[in-house]
Amino acid sequence: MSQVPDPVRVGRKYFQAYYRGAEAAEVYVTSLPNREFAFSYFGEEGMRRHISFGRLEELVEHLRAAVPRHVFYSTAYYRDPGAKDMEEKGWLGADLVFDIDVDHVDTTCKELHDKWGCKTCGASGWGGVAVCPRCGGEAIERHTWVCETCINVARDEVLKLVDFLEMDFGFSSHELLVTFSGHRGFHVHVEASEVRELGQDSRREIVDYVKGLGLDVRFLTAKTRSGYKLRYETPLGWYGRVARWVLIKVGSEDPVLSLSEWQSILEESVLREAAAVDEKVTIDTKRLIRLPNSLHGKTGLRVAPFTVHELENSDVVDRAKVFMKGEVVVQLEEGPKRVLDVELEAGKALTLPTYVALYLLLNGAKLLRFDTR
Known part of the structure; x- marks a missing residue:
């Protein structure tokens, strides 16, 4: 039985192959010189931020050379986005952004792939719990995964939100950008000039409205x-x-x-x-959000952009898959019974598509075997 490889080394190799082929036309970001960028890198703790680029080609070159694990950019526009002090950046406005995460939506599939453990009494189990069913403690540690079912449930929430934005607030579908986050939800960007100068109170009122x-x-x-x-x-x-x-x-x-x-x-x-949006994200006028078409460092999936029409008519997992070539034989010591579009079973040698095996490795599954074919 082979030794399980280092996730940092393997992840960087795959991400490097992806970013090496990155083209400027595939990197979607408006008003790039006014945006702050932030990166997390393989083998490093924390995040490097307060970075700016004058041209799109500079950003693409950084992706190719540095191979980041996570890529973020600001929803805000700044006069000097590279300034280290937030007060010195010169805030010019911010997009209206919504985050919809399956963590905020009840789904039965969590029983198949989300594990919890109580830090107080040591109890553990599968599914979603707010407090420990044994001792009532709130100190819960969670290891979460995603499958097609919960992605589709989150998509339904996005479509409810889009209905509010188009029918109630009058935004055109062309003013909306939807991205799959690469893991457990979606981001909806409204880049219309009318919303840029809205303060936190106004954004909170919008959240209250769409949540009913x-x-x-x-x-x-x-x-x-x-x-x-x-x-x-x-x-x-x-x-x-x-x-x-x-x-x-x-x-x-x-x-x-x-x-x-x-x-x-x-x-x-x-x-x-009502749409299950995360208030903290929407009211934050200086939020960092994942860059469309970058890779999520815990999954290896693409932060896939969608038009509203595409979201209604596309398979989200298919659009987010990147590493389609080859297969990997894995053996789980323990783990989820389902991730993405694949059923799993602990203890057995399973031949999986590369994108599924990489997700298991990057998200910390307990693996006994990981053999690339």
Whole structure:
């Protein structure tokens, strides 16, 4: 049985092959001279940031020469993005960015690939838990993976968010860039000039809106002699969403209901229609986010960009796969039962596509064997 190779050495070799073929046209970033860049490298702890490039070719050359494990750029625009002091950078505005992570969405597939361990009592198991079921402790250590099921669930959340951005806020699909993060979710970028100068409070209000927070049934309805009905007849906004669900639940387009019945309909519509976005990412006007078409250092998958149409009609894993040539024989001491589009079994010698084996190696699976064919 062969010795399991060093993830740093193997990862760098594969990433080097990818970045060696990088072309400027494949690196998507607007207003490059005004963006800060940050990199993590194989074999190094932490991140090197406060880096700027004057031309796209300089960035591409850095990718080829330095072979980073992770690549980030700022959602913000700066007068001097290379300045070491944040106050000296000269903030000029920021894109409106949303992060949707499957960690924030309940999926049954977590039982197949996410492991947890309690730092308090030592209990462990598979699935997603907020607190330890044995001792109630909140100090939980997690080792998470991703499969096609949870990627598709996260994609559905993105499409709900896109509906808000297009139908409620009036953005064109051409102003939206969606990227698969390369691991457990998606990023949605809005680069319209109208959003650049929004402060944290304004961005938080947008988050609250798409999450359906603070909706009050008393403001959505108007009292009649026999009950309550929707205050306005419109297919737009949360009025339209509530109207759709009242039609589904009651079978009438303009029913008169009790306030408690309307509350139940509102809660159902929020449960079904709200988008599970991470508030911390959206309100951060100086956020670093993954560079489209770079590689994720824990998976070897591409941070694949999508138009809205492509997201609706493409296989996300297929678009994110990079290392398709060859196979690797691996043996798991223990690990997930499913990752990406492949079923796994611990203890057996498994012949896997290179992209799956590399994901297992980079994300810290307990491997007994890793033989490249």
